[in-house]
Amino acid sequence: xxxxxxxxxGIGPEIVEQARLVLVAIAERFGHEFTFSSQQIGGIAIDExxxxxxxxxxxxxxSASAILLGAVGGPKWDDPSAKTRPEAGLLRIRxxxxxxxxxxxxxxxxxxxxxxxxxxxxxxxxDILFFRELTGGIYFGESGSSGEGEDETAFQSMxxxxxxxxxxxxxxxxxxxxxxxxxxxxxxxxxxEPSRLWRRVAAEVMAEEFPDVNYxxxxxxxxxxHLINRPADxxxxxxxxxxxxxxxxxxxxxxxSLGMLPxxxxxxxxxxxxxxxxxxxxxxxxxxxxxxxxxxxxxxxxLRHSMSLNEEADLIEAAVAEVLADGLRTSDLARGDSExxxxxxxxxxxxxxxxx
Amino acid sequence: xxxxxxxxxGIGPEIVEQARLVLVAIAERFGHEFTFSSQQIGGIAIDExxxxxxxxxxxxxxSASAILLGAVGGPKWDDPSAKTRPEAGLLRIRxxxxxxxxxxxxxxxxxxxxxxxxxxxxxxxxDILFFRELTGGIYFGESGSSGEGEDETAFQSMxxxxxxxxxxxxxxxxxxxxxxxxxxxxxxxxxxEPSRLWRRVAAEVMAEEFPDVNYxxxxxxxxxxHLINRPADxxxxxxxxxxxxxxxxxxxxxxxSLGMLPxxxxxxxxxxxxxxxxxxxxxxxxxxxxxxxxxxxxxxxxLRHSMSLNEEADLIEAAVAEVLADGLRTSDLARGDSExxxxxxxxxxxxxxxxx
Ligand SMILES: CC(C)[C@H](C(=O)O)[C@@H](O)C(=O)O
Ligand SMILES: CC(C)[C@H](C(=O)O)[C@@H](O)C(=O)O
Numbered sequence: 001x002x003x004x005x006x007x008x009x010g011i012g013p014e015i016v017e018q019a020r021l022v023l024v025a026i027a028e029r030f031g032h033e034f035t036f037s038s039q040q041i042g043g044i045a046i047d048e049x050x051x052x053x054x055x056x057x058x059x060x061x062x063s064a065s066a067i068l069l070g071a072v073g074g075p076k077w078d079d080p081s082a083k084t085r086p087e088a089g090l091l092r093i094r095x096x097x098x099x100x101x102x103x104x105x106x107x108x109x110x111x112x113x114x115x116x117x118x119x120x121x122x123x124x125x126x127d128i129l130f131f132r133e134l135t136g137g138i139y140f141g142e143s144g145s146s147g148e149g150e151d152e153t154a155f156q157s158m159x160x161x162x163x164x165x166x167x168x169x170x171x172x173x174x175x176x177x178x179x180x181x182x183x184x185x186x187x188x189x190x191x192x193e194p195s196r197l198w199r200r201v202a203a204e205v206m207a208e209e210f211p212d213v214n215y216x217x218x219x220x221x222x223x224x225x226h227l228i229n230r231p232a233d234x235x236x237x238x239x240x241x242x243x244x245x246x247x248x249x250x251x252x253x254x255x256x257s258l259g260m261l262p263x264x265x266x267x268x269x270x271x272x273x274x275x276x277x278x279x280x281x282x283x284x285x286x287x288x289x290x291x292x293x294x295x296x297x298x299x300x301x302x303l304r305h306s307m308s309l310n311e312e313a314d315l316i317e318a319a320v321a322e323v324l325a326d327g328l329r330t331s332d333l334a335r336g337d338s339e340x341x342x343x344x345x346x347x348x349x350x351x352x353x354x355x356x
Numbered sequence: 357x358x359x360x361x362x363x364x365x366g367i368g369p370e371i372v373e374q375a376r377l378v379l380v381a382i383a384e385r386f387g388h389e390f391t392f393s394s395q396q397i398g399g400i401a402i403d404e405x406x407x408x409x410x411x412x413x414x415x416x417x418x419s420a421s422a423i424l425l426g427a428v429g430g431p432k433w434d435d436p437s438a439k440t441r442p443e444a445g446l447l448r449i450r451x452x453x454x455x456x457x458x459x460x461x462x463x464x465x466x467x468x469x470x471x472x473x474x475x476x477x478x479x480x481x482x483d484i485l486f487f488r489e490l491t492g493g494i495y496f497g498e499s500g501s502s503g504e505g506e507d508e509t510a511f512q513s514m515x516x517x518x519x520x521x522x523x524x525x526x527x528x529x530x531x532x533x534x535x536x537x538x539x540x541x542x543x544x545x546x547x548x549e550p551s552r553l554w555r556r557v558a559a560e561v562m563a564e565e566f567p568d569v570n571y572x573x574x575x576x577x578x579x580x581x582h583l584i585n586r587p588a589d590x591x592x593x594x595x596x597x598x599x600x601x602x603x604x605x606x607x608x609x610x611x612x613s614l615g616m617l618p619x620x621x622x623x624x625x626x627x628x629x630x631x632x633x634x635x636x637x638x639x640x641x642x643x644x645x646x647x648x649x650x651x652x653x654x655x656x657x658x659l660r661h662s663m664s665l666n667e668e669a670d671l672i673e674a675a676v677a678e679v680l681a682d683g684l685r686t687s688d689l690a691r692g693d694s695e696x697x698x699x700x701x702x703x704x705x706x707x708x709x710x711x712x
Pocket of ligand 2: 190191221443446447601
């Protein structure tokens, strides 16, 4: 299995290195062979090549079994008048590799139960798997501007096609079958034409191919409420690119520890891309205090979804739960008690020790 | 002052009637003259005229001092293949009257402190005033569909012009001056062309006209997180139509009682439209149990914003706080103790009694 590492910016290199060491430990324990190659993306790629996604990176990714990404971006590249931005690299790699499905599991960790900003009685039992459409919608719609002075106008178009809706709804419905068999589709069909198409096509797919899956639809504004009010009522949720961006970030607050949440971006075939959902945290970059667990859990998703190594993935997840149960906390998890917090390397080493 | 009442559907008529009685009590106490006329909107208007916003309603609204709306919609008009929907009436009246600014105050009620789904230490002190742009953006952008079969595609365009951004940012910044002098603008400038225009124009307005107001920008996905994680850090928030729809509904969960939240929709001049933010609650319509307080608080906003009757508005808000302090609860507020809950009329009468 050849794995491309895209460390990126900020804390990216530190956390990806710990995930790599965990994968090495898995390879040793199970007798697998993983080969790693490191490529550039984001701000560092802009600095060194002028392009946030150099062609060499795309080529390496295309021929890989899977891709593990750290994070991109930082204040250094935030100039609004800049020709290109780190995020452009992320958007382009999604599109280039056809990674149309972004999977984001949102699950509480028993060991971090009181970390949630929500009341314990509300958040208890939350276990949602989001499928966010990732290569369509307003993100990749036609855009432009016109007029001058007071008349200056800018636009960008939200577009969905029948086939785009079908494939993501199918993938989400299949995942629902392996869980609690419930799927919720989120749209804004009372206002948006592409949402009406989405709703119609999703209903067809569900009726024809998944009559056994419990299916309902919720408007995006109502969903933003339900996630706070009764998050434990949802199982699998599927939605478009823009709504998914907002709702998955909202939902990411529920466990109370952004540093614990991985995500996977998958296509029809070809390599998947795995990453933590948190950003590049430039303020703590290079200090050795970043939490590597989300990236380590992303590596577990990679083993499961891109290599069908389920036992190995389970082992990583169990190891993470164990180090938490042992009381190990990076400073983001330590809450007020950051004195006793462990650093990035110590946390990674603790997970490796459990695996070995 | 001539006030147009638009009771609408579901619980609309019941709650608007209680707000009317409160306004009558105010008129008596302060020696004002309010005249009321009732007009149709939404589902009932479809049933009786075929149009969710009959011309007679538009004409009456145009010549009014202010408009008080109940709610629109219900399962009766939810058929996806229907020619028109109740919500279309709402969207059209916003546009017809040029109501480009939707104001949504989100404030905790001390008397309902433990109603929030958020932990008390997180939500404490939350007091946000949202300005949602209401007549532009993707809601009113060009839309359409093309192709057939598997190629069927639908689109809708998010559009913003310089002048649309200017007027809403100005209104929000002015409001900030009367509060804690802080304004946050929310966009998705790292992905959307109209958001980049929004960000640029907002920065210009703030630099040129409001250098005294503390100003910052936040991405919409990050804002969806902050509202859960640190809601008390925000004062005035301004954003576009779609993002505002999602974020204000998310924020509406924070006080833990949707039945307490009013909103105002204002234009450059002309009548404002005031309404509760909750829906038509068809399940409890006609039962006399709906909470009229959000509509009563909307009437208070009406007195303040459309008639400059600040003392009168303050009195209504104080009366609402007092009836809550007296322990009165409609069933939505009663939480598990709905036996002792009072009905719509009793709650309205209690507020009237405080005013008289
Ligand atoms: C960085 C940005 C372009 C990106 C997005 O909006 O998709 C990020 O928020 C994400 O969710 O991965
Ligand atoms: C009913 C619907 C069209 C409306 C909207 O999305 O604007 C509602 O959600 C609101 O926020 O007033």
